[in-house]
Amino acid sequence: MDRARLAHYLDRLVDATVLERLAISLAALTVAVVVGGVIVFLSGAVATCREPALALGGTAFCYDPIEVYLTLARGAFGSPTNLGLTLQETTLLLFTGLSVAVAFRAGLFNIGTQGQMVLGGLASALAVLQVAPLLPAGSLGALLAIPLAVLVGAVVGGLYGALPGAMKAYADAHEVITTIMLNFVAMGVAFYLVRNHLGDPSTDAVQTPSVPEFVRLSPTIGGTRFSVIALGFGLAIAVLVYLLYERTVLGYDLRTSGLAPEAAEYGGVNAERNIVTSMTLSGALGGVAGAMYVLMILYRWQTDMPPLGFDGIAVSILAANNPLGVIPAALLFGAMKGGAIQIDFALGVPPELVEVLRGLIILFVAMPEFFRMLGARAGYGSVEDEVAADGGQKRGEEGD
Amino acid sequence: MSGQDRAPGRDSGGSKYAVRMDGITKRFPGVLANDDVDFAVERGTVHALVGENGAGKTTLMNVLYGLYEPTEGTVYVDGRPREFDSPRDAIDAGIGMIHQHFMLVDPMTVAENLVLGVEPTKWFGLATDERQAIADTRELAERYGFDIDPTERVQEISVGEQQRVEILKALYRGAEVLVLDEPTAVLTPQDVESLFDVFAELVAEGKTIVFITHKLGEALAAADGISVLRDGKLVGTVRADETTREELATMMVGREVLLEVTSEPAERGGETLAVEDLVVTDDRGVQAVDGVSFAVDAGEVFGVAGVDGNGQSELVEAVTGLREAESGTVVLEGEDVTRDSRRECIEAGVSYIAEDRQERSLVLEYDLLRNGLLGGQTLPEFSDGRLIDWGRTRSFVDGVIEEYDVRPPDAGATPRSLSGGNQQKMVVGREFERDPDLMVASQPTRGVDIGSIEFVHNRLLDLRTEGVAVLLVSSKLEEVQRLADRMAVMYDGRFVDVVDPDAVTEEEVGLLMAGEDPDSGRGGGEPRATSTDRPTDTADVD
């Protein structure tokens, strides 16, 4: 494919309507499923098993892709327990996905959700451990402690997001670099504090003591840690974030700063302050994810939290950074997680292979969206009057 | 790759027409931008393309340049049918296009820009041969009589010179046919003159030129043939020496156009804007406005004329709150707003039409509804400061679209699907109708057709009658002369003089714009935007 043709396709992609984009995403999902099936099938040739799904010539193929997908679906939704596992993952991804999406909307790439989640979670656990003894056990105590825990998580996560925001706004430090570095700082500091000062003295594990029973979000489905309250809260936040961008002056300002900083400034928006605001909001959502992890899943803070913050990036890109789109995207990723466990049990297919399927979906579904974003930034698409005279490409940046 | 030669035998190279477009139809979703257009340009001639905003001029030229694939129809170059998949194919076929927004890389030198993408190389293609690039540029510039220094950075040369670099760039890529979209919109009258000299030079070399313009006088003066588009259709092609301005205007609009502004001088009120000893630096920290003082009364239009890049942008940005002044004061309605934020200025009643509509005044990703809110998001008409009242925004935007005849009249369309003039009308309408106390209008009619210019001008004078103070900055001299009650000429960061626009001739103003005060009879620098020479005579006004 020569460059001109490539440029032509990029133009088309950038100009695609919402409906076209939806169609592209669905088609890509289908392709990802098919390609994933082929890979699963072929990898069955090198695995060893007692009952091959298919024997062709001398080769035995261990895995039947259709069976794998069915098991995946069953694993994700097939029983109350499975559904619970899927939804608990979905809930957490909802928060981290929203965290990344909020930053993206403002044109910022927050890789730091993970670190914001780690610190937010830790702060939330410590706050609960501090105040719980003073509160009456029971629902009244829960009513006071849980919101407090979430609030503390949001504040600490928010501050930790504001930091790279301020560095970007006032010192021109690129947020991708600073947030990656701050992830390491967060993990290191949390590890040090918990191991040396704040940890549970009764164990060698780097973790805090457990929070009392009444502060935990009690499981809605037995055998899992899924709490419908947490999910409801997540859905409400998604809707609120959506409304923030659609209905409020602040949301309009934030979004305009992300899309067109010069026009935002023209429209009276303080670009610097908005960068900090966006990153604070994004960090706060990451912090809430950490609080949820503590209150709903583990009941304590422990080092080596799962990479929910990084998964949030994939969720957000899959959702085209739309706060409402984050809901189905988080569900898809949650289902993959829930289903993976089942596949391991039932079929002996290694869960890593499910990771491959997950990766393929990200690759196929998110890539067109990703290229669209890049293409738009590089100035492709039919920008009237803004076309290069040298003909090769249109460059968006004029730097005038 | 390059178009196929389907009829190789056919008078190859010998066709009378450099380009011929046959039955071109271009359909966008819901819009027929070009409707069965037959368009041909004879080799070695200058051809003008005129028509109202949204008539389909840019679209037709984009088809020729391979940016759009026509829905129907064929493009012939030198008598051979061609199919362009991209501008690269068009360039290979000898067609170059210069869009209204220059696509030069500002921090790079003229020579670097010229060879961008087709760099001469040395060490077997391992490195750019810069010396060769500079030599090539110099040779090409000399051949066409352009006075351009290849080693100067693009950001340091004037708009007119940048345009020449664009032209050279196309020629360097072997263009035989040059297409220019509204090339004169950004130029001063002097620069327009010399652009037309360049056209003559190029035509003498056998090149062919097509240019789009809204100024019929230019079409008549510079072109051999003129084609008129209306609503996507070709109304006709006429010879410039056999037609008149009136005939062309009637072809374009279907009615007679009066270029008369009808307004009595307004009753002047108190002083709305007072600027005192203002010093402003530009993005690079260079002093761009050097101690300017003036005042604008309510009900007065104060015009600022001058070659682009003499500090007008920085002056306007300091007044509208977009740029902090180094020293001096800006007083609005008796209140010092020098340190006020942009938002505070908007809330204090400052409306602003920015010269760069695509980067400043519009968000290309937003629909017209959301663009209609830009700047007004905290005004009580549109929100309570937190929640946006989309209902009222909607009726405001619908009103602007209707009154300013923005086409297509659809608040859900994005500016990307609007023609340049329609984008401008949207911005002008939004800023005019926001009930300002001070209207700062920078190039308000850039890219707008004559019918709409008439409308915008009249509306601007209506604002004056309503008691609005208007600060008008334009590189179109006749625009400032026609509208302004007083006119300052800006050169190198200062007001060279403030004159009564009715009492000066174009030549006198031209001299002032070049930094020379005709009264003192002494020159002060060359007519270059970046000259460091500074005129010694600076008239301050109150």
Ligand SMILES: Nc1ncnc2c1ncn2[C@@H]1O[C@H](COP(=O)(O)OP(=O)(O)OP(=O)(O)O)[C@@H](O)[C@H]1O
């Ligand atoms: N990419 C696009 N998508 C949809 N509609 C478009 C697009 N480009 C142009 N149009 C529409 O096609 C018509 C012709 O537009 P065009 O830009 O060719 O006008 P024009 O003659 O150059 O006008 P102007 O003088 O204002 O620049 C307009 O109605 C415009 O809205």
Ligand SMILES: [Mg+2]
């Ligand atoms: Mg146009």
